Amino acid sequence: MGFVMASYSAARLVMFSLFAIILSFSFISFEASAASESFSFIEFNIAFVLGLSLPVLLMVFIIKPRPAIKKRLPVLLTIALLGLLYSLNFHPQNHLYTSLIFGCLIFQIISYWSCNYHLVGKTLSSSFSLKNGLFFGLFCIYIFALYSAVVSASVAWLLMASVQVIITLIYIWLSRNTSHEVNIRSLTLLAINIVFAAGIYFWLAGNLALNLLVAISVTTYLLAMANGCWHIITTLITRENDHKALSTRPQVQVSYDPTTNLPNYQYALSFFEQSIVNNDSARYAVIIFKPINFQQINGVLGHHNSDILLLQLAYCLQKSIESKDELLNFSTPESPVRLARLQGLHFLLVMDVSQTKHSEDLIIEQLCKELALAVPGPMSFKSFSSFFKLAFGVAFVGQNSHNLTEVISWAEDALLQAEKQQKLVGFFNQEIAIFNQQQLHKMEQLKYAIQHNTLQWSLQPQVKVQSKRLIGFEMQVSWQRQDDEILNLADMMVIAEQSGDSYTLSRQIVSQAFKAIAELQHLNMSIPVAIKLPENSLLEPDLIDYIEQQAETHNVDCQWLMVEVQEAILLMSSPQAKASIDQLKSLGVKISIDQFSGSYEALRYIRRMAVSGIKIDCYSLAKATAGSSDKAIINALITLTRKMDLPLIGTNINVIAIEEMFIAMGGEFGQGQRYSAGITQEELPYWLTAWQKQYPDNA
Known part of the structure; x- marks a missing residue:
């Protein structure tokens, strides 16, 4: 006053x-x-x-x-x-x-x-x-x-x-x-x-x-x-x-983060609110950043030792910007502190952009580049050393929201977007908010579809490409949303992982597979049905028990179920994943490697652990020219698996040209729209009858 x-x-x-x-x-x-x-x-x-x-x-x-x-x-x-x-x-x-x-x-x-x-x-x-x-x-x-x-x-x-x-x-x-x-x-x-x-x-x-x-x-x-x-x-x-x-409002006592000696989230937020009240002509940009490769350091050094490196990082960054008056000072003018520690590995900067005569985005990007260059490297602890990389997210008070908690969360969303796109700085915009709302809406709709069993199920045949003899089916699932958008299993898995419904989706896939096996045996067709499961489902201890329970419920043997495992899961060398695969094999469930790359690690795994087959994607053959690398890789994989006496199924054989090229390379088994886009269980008896008439080897 x-x-x-x-x-x-x-x-x-x-x-x-x-x-x-x-x-x-x-x-x-x-x-x-x-x-x-x-x-x-x-x-x-x-x-x-x-x-x-x-x-x-x-x-x-x-x-x-x-x-x-x-x-x-x-x-x-x-x-x-x-x-x-x-x-x-x-x-x-x-x-x-x-x-x-x-x-x-x-x-x-x-x-x-x-x-x-x-x-x-x-x-x-x-x-x-x-x-x-x-x-x-x-x-x-x-x-x-x-x-x-x-x-x-x-x-x-x-x-x-x-x-x-x-x-x-x-x-x-x-x-x-x-x-x-x-x-x-x-x-x-x-x-x-x-x-x-x-x-x-x-x-x-x-x-x-x-x-x-x-x-x-x-x-x-x-x-x-x-x-x-x-x-x-x-x-x-x-x-x-x-x-x-x-003056009548109770003053918030300064409190510091014990790891970095920076102001903590509660104090920084309260101080920020008071600064807005004191200076209503200012226009603030909230900048959130984090060291994006710090999780690996935690895994190597442990939290106690890695906190020492985090303290060094915070000290160097604070020293590099303490003289910048356009940044909000969380301490006294004599010893300015421009950084604050938020939850986890997130740090807060607040910049007043009201006085700048240049583009706000350019000024903020320049500040972020200076901070990225201020990171000391390599940072060492005893014999361990590592380089830190930073990613930044930015949102504006007033433009994006007047609620500081909401602005900070939106800046964190922009940070995630920058991290995904491998950019240094991400600016929040309404497109990110709309995308997040759409994702939440998709999660709610998928949860409802799983609970009320409104997903669309179909079987895609797997055949011997020359004689067209059936050797199995793959269970496929799709989901048609209310806006007529159709999502396949891969897209559904991503949403289910985010919403926590991946295990529930896996149970439905297993249940539908055993229903299909029982229906095929009722039609005198004893051939396996393959399923794909979300990655984390193999880590669920109840999944093995559920598969055994479904086999007893439908009175079929587990040997007619084939689980297609992503090669990436095998290469993770997770003891829990290996134990789950061993338990599946003990039940008689066949294991197949999906999207096989032919890498040295994958071949070593195949030698150690017997699998029932592998699958490779033949989609690239549609545009392959003579002598192309895609064609050479697929040709080499077919030759390799034949020498190892390992069944190989080519997927995405959608047109006759791909089929002819696949056969010329020595491929024996395939699946794709060339044979059928997908058959519902209601259509299965009629489709089998028509297929057997067209190709007598299936009678």
């Missing part, structure tokens, strides 16, 4: 001093001019404007912290009015264009002042650039119209004023949700400006006296400046009330 009273006292002292000086000079001027010539009406108004403007301008410049008002606007408005009055004072007909140019400047400055508020939900830099471009472009067109004599001066003025009023109205309409006070202030300035524009037009048409035009111009100036003073006073009152509220 002290700074408010000091500002008031300074402003009052300056105003009284200048008023006394101006009054003294006025008396001296009148005494001197009594013997010669009295002031003209215009000269009197020039003196009046000079005497009035100086205290107001000084008040705008003196009051600290600066109110949310552009200092250049009242200064330029004063200069433009004085230019207009001087032009009118010296033969206005000879200086008509000069008078009209100064009049246009007054009109545009007041219009610009009406639009000098942030658009809600719009990017600040882009909206200001658009506004500045429109105003400057209109001014240039007006100057061209005056001096080229394309139209008369009155018509040029009328067109300029009309376009300017329309632009201002559009801008006021777009920013209507800012606040009620801002709306009143903008509309007041617009009304003042329209009266001024009408006065210029009628003066050009000869319907308004010169002295009356001067009076209207000065009155317009006075009302515009009064409107600006109104803004200053309301800002000061608001700040005084905020300081009173803060």
Whole structure:
């Protein structure tokens, strides 16, 4: 509250001093001019404007912290009015264009002042650039119209004023949700400006006296400046009330994170909220970052030792940015602290971008690059050393949300997006929010579909490619959402993993597979049915018991079930995954390796553990040319598996050209849309009958 009273006292002292000086000079001027010539009406108004403007301008410049008002606007408005009055004072007909140019400047400055508020939900830099471009472009067109004599001066003025009023109205309409006070202030300035524009037009048409035009111009100036003073006073009152509220609010005690000696989440959030209240003209960007490869270090060194490296990292980063005044200081000015520790490995930076003249995104990206370069490397602990890499996520207070907790969470979403895309910096936008909402909606819909068994199940045949003899089926599942989007099993697995429904989905896949096996045996077809399971399902201890239970329920042997395991799971060398595979084999369940790559590690695993077959993707053969690498790799895998006497099934054999190429390479078994896109269990008896008639080897 002290700074408010000091500002008031300074402003009052300056105003009284200048008023006394101006009054003294006025008396001296009148005494001197009594013997010669009295002031003209215009000269009197020039003196009046000079005497009035100086205290107001000084008040705008003196009051600290600066109110949310552009200092250049009242200064330029004063200069433009004085230019207009001087032009009118010296033969206005000879200086008509000069008078009209100064009049246009007054009109545009007041219009610009009406639009000098942030658009809600719009990017600040882009909206200001658009506004500045429109105003400057209109001014240039007006100057061209005056001096080229394309139209008369009155018509040029009328067109300029009309376009300017329309632009201002559009801008006021777009920013209507800012606040009620801002709306009143903008509309007041617009009304003042329209009266001024009408006065210029009628003066050009000869319907308004010169002295009356001067009076209207000065009155317009006075009302515009009064409107600006109104803004200053309301800002000061608001700040005084905020300081009173803060003085009665319990102060949060500074608390530090024990690992990094940085302010913790609770204190940083409370301090941030108070900073927003204290400085309402600031525009804050929330920057969240993390060392993206720190989890591996935890696994090697353990949490206690890795915390020492984290302390070194936090110290180096804090030292590199402690002199940057645009960053929020969570401590005292003598020992600034610009970083705060959030949950987990996340750190918080807050940047005030309201004073920057450059693109906010560029300034933030530059800061993030400096932080990334400030990471010491390699960081060592005893004989262990590692390089840290950082990823950043950014969200803006006010633009994205006014809730700080929500802004921080959105910055963390942008950080995740940057990490996925392997970018240094990610900026939050509504597309990320929409995508997250869509993902949540998909999770809810998939959970409902699994619980109410509304998924679509089908069987895809596996055949001997030359004779077309059936050797098995693969159970396939798809899901048609309410918006008619159809997701396959791979897409469903991703959503199910996120929603925690992967095990429930796996149980349904197993249940449907045993139903299909029982139906095939009822049709005198004893062939295996293959299934794919989500990766984490093999780690569920209850899955083996559920498979055994389903085999007993449907009265079929487990040997007719084949589980296709991703090669990546085998290479993880997880003891729990290996134990689950051993238990499945003990039940008689066949194991097949899906998406086999032929890597050395995979071949070693095949030698150690017998599998019933492998599968390779033949989709790339559709675009393969003679001598292409894809064709050579598939050819080598077919040759390798034949020498190892290991059954190989080629998948995605969708057209006859791929089938012929696959056969020419020595492939024996395949599946794909070439044979069938998928058969429901209701269609299975009719499909088998038709297949056996077409290919007698299946009878």
